[in-house]
Amino acid sequence: xxxxxxxxxxxxAFELAAGVSxxxxxxxxxxxxxxxxxxxxxxxxxxxxxxxxxxxxEGMQALVVDGVAHELEPFEAxxxxxxxxxxxxxxxxxxxxLDVFTPxxxxxxxxWQAES
Amino acid sequence: xxxxxxxxxxxxAFELAAGVSxxxxxxxxxxxxxxxxxxxxxxxxxxxxxxxxxxxxEGMQALVVDGVAHELEPFEAxxxxxxxxxxxxxxxxxxxxLDVFTPxxxxxxxxWQAES
Numbered sequence: 705x706x707x708x709x710x711x712x713x714x715x716x717a718f719e720l721a722a723g724v725s726x727x728x729x730x731x732x733x734x735x736x737x738x739x740x741x742x743x744x745x746x747x748x749x750x751x752x753x754x755x756x757x758x759x760x761x762e763g764m765q766a767l768v769v770d771g772v773a774h775e776l777e778p779f780e781a782x783x784x785x786x787x788x789x790x791x792x793x794x795x796x797x798x799x800x801x802l803d804v805f806t807p808x809x810x811x812x813x814x815x816w817q818a819e820s
Numbered sequence: 821x822x823x824x825x826x827x828x829x830x831x832x833a834f835e836l837a838a839g840v841s842x843x844x845x846x847x848x849x850x851x852x853x854x855x856x857x858x859x860x861x862x863x864x865x866x867x868x869x870x871x872x873x874x875x876x877x878e879g880m881q882a883l884v885v886d887g888v889a890h891e892l893e894p895f896e897a898x899x900x901x902x903x904x905x906x907x908x909x910x911x912x913x914x915x916x917x918l919d920v921f922t923p924x925x926x927x928x929x930x931x932w933q934a935e936s
Contacts, residue, residue, distance in 0.1 A: 705901045709883075709890045712875055712897040731899040733871050734850055734922040738895075755849050759828060759918060761877070767825075774825045779854075781828040783847040785821045802875060806850040806922045 705732050712738045718816050721747045728816055734806040741794035749791040754805045756784040763799030767792050821848050828854045834932050837863045850922040857910035865907040870921045872900040879915030883908050
């Protein structure tokens with residue numbers, strides 16, 4: 705793989721859930737995903753074997769793990785080990801979040817490439 | 821490893837180079853590092869086997885690869901495959917950058933823990 709440089713907020717977006725879109729950058733063993741939550745959008749509870757890290761850039765994103773809602777403001781960051789069930793919601797202002805997955809979410813790569 | 825939630829810009833910082841500090845969050849297979857460049861700071865040319873991804877949050881960070889300077893503004897993101905030599909510099913306003921490494925930089929983990 706060659707080095708890549710891209711304007712992440714100009715990458716073609718794909719839908720992650722109703723009112724939640726992602727703009728991805730795929731490396732070999734990890735990926736970035738710039739997530740935009742429309743106001744009051746929700747990501748239903750799910751899990752994946754991939755480790756997920758991230759940081760809130762704008763607004764508020766809540767991550768719900770084990771029934772506890774962690775309401776995260778800008779510069780609040782997280783690690784969700786693979787296999788941990790989680791859901792997410794934002795507030796009335798929406799949110800902008802940078803997610804990181806390792807390894808690459810092949811399901812995202814396939815969907816993103818299929819929509820091109 | 822348990823889920824982690826932390827205010828990344830309040831994490832204890834460690835020095836990466838003169839005028840360049842990092843605030844890390846360590847997962848199992850990847851890590852975040854919030855990098856602050858003081859005005860006109862430079863990271864000398866180096867390489868590491870870890871894949872590096874990142875995004876500029878504030879200011880301008882230039883990454884120099886193969887003699888080409890990629891001057892990156894907010895929301896510009898990158899992937900540097902493992903083993904690719906690179907250096908970095910910022911402008912007179914400094915910069916704030918989020919770096920991601922996979923696997924975890926054990927050298928950073930050891931230094932960060934040693935300074936506690």
